[in-house]
Amino acid sequence: MDLPVQLKDTVAHGNSRYPFAVHETVAVAEGLLMLYLHWHEEAELLMALEGDVYVRINDRTFHMKEGEAAYIEPYALHACYKAGSETCHLLALVFRPDVIAPGREPSLYEDYLAPVLRGTVRFEAHLQKEIDWQNHIIELLRSTHPYCTIPYSRSDLALRGILNEIWSELFLHADAEAAPSRAYARLEPAVNYICENYRFPITISDIAAQVNLSVSRFSALFRDCFHVSPVAYLLQYRLHQCTILLLSTDLTVAEIAFTCGFDNLSNFNRQFRERTGTTPTAFRNEAREIREQQTSLQTERNRIFETFIPSSVTKKPTS
CATH class of the missing domain: 1.10.10.60 (Homeodomain-like)
Incomplete structure (x- = not known):
């Protein structure tokens, strides 16, 4: 399927040095749309910290209850809608898959990343608390919440460690689909x-x-x-x-x-x-408004994060 360029996410998720970002989105009672339909080159882990939502990934839609999570593969068209009128709070960890195999390190890339990118290994999309290994991933994802407000330079090592552990769990329990049924x-x-x-x-x-x-x-x-x-x-x-x-x-x-x-x-x-839960016209208007708000918010957040890179990183030692 050709991906509409108009739906490509314009929000920056980290940068070349820090290829990941942690975002949160809170929506009060008004409106049902949480995340407008979009796609990006990065993979994403999405969690409902508060409230229930419907997650749409390509042609599949499922009910993600409070405390559950979703894995969204790179280039997947996805959106999120509230399942009720209560306040909803989402946490998203967005990352470039190559963070799993920096520099395409041969053993890591060929064994753990390439099969996923080729589509011969598929990860579970809906992660539920009742399943032990999935709940472990959910709790790892929950632990990234504080990094929403911590500069990349101070969260780099921790987030890489969490991502590697999550990827390991997903891969261990993945469905191998070397050939279609x-x-x-x-x-x-x-x-x-x-x-x-x-x-x-x-x-x-x-x-x-x-x-x-x-x-x-x-x-x-x-x-x-x-x-x-x-x-x-x-x-x-x-x-x-x-x-x-x-x-x-x-x-x-x-x-x-x-x-x-x-x-x-x-x-x-x-x-x-x-x-x-809404009309086509209201959906279109709300999606455009949310897109503008999210783009503006992330641009400002990136500017603030870069401002707080410790001076010791760039300052030359004095003799």
């Missing part, structure tokens, strides 16, 4: 057909025909493989594309709805509201 391989033409034709009034019969299966057999196999019906997948994909256009273009809501395969504007508005 037979079921997915058989359904891949159908998925590709949805991605290429979602703009048009396609039916489940049209999709099933791509893999020479009856509608009933295709629907059962699709649900077994993707844990969602073909109808729901098509709807989710259309809404996902609508979200991208809402944030990356100036097209009207009606133009976006019809461009993405909805033949009824009222139905589009209803489906969108059911999944986000």
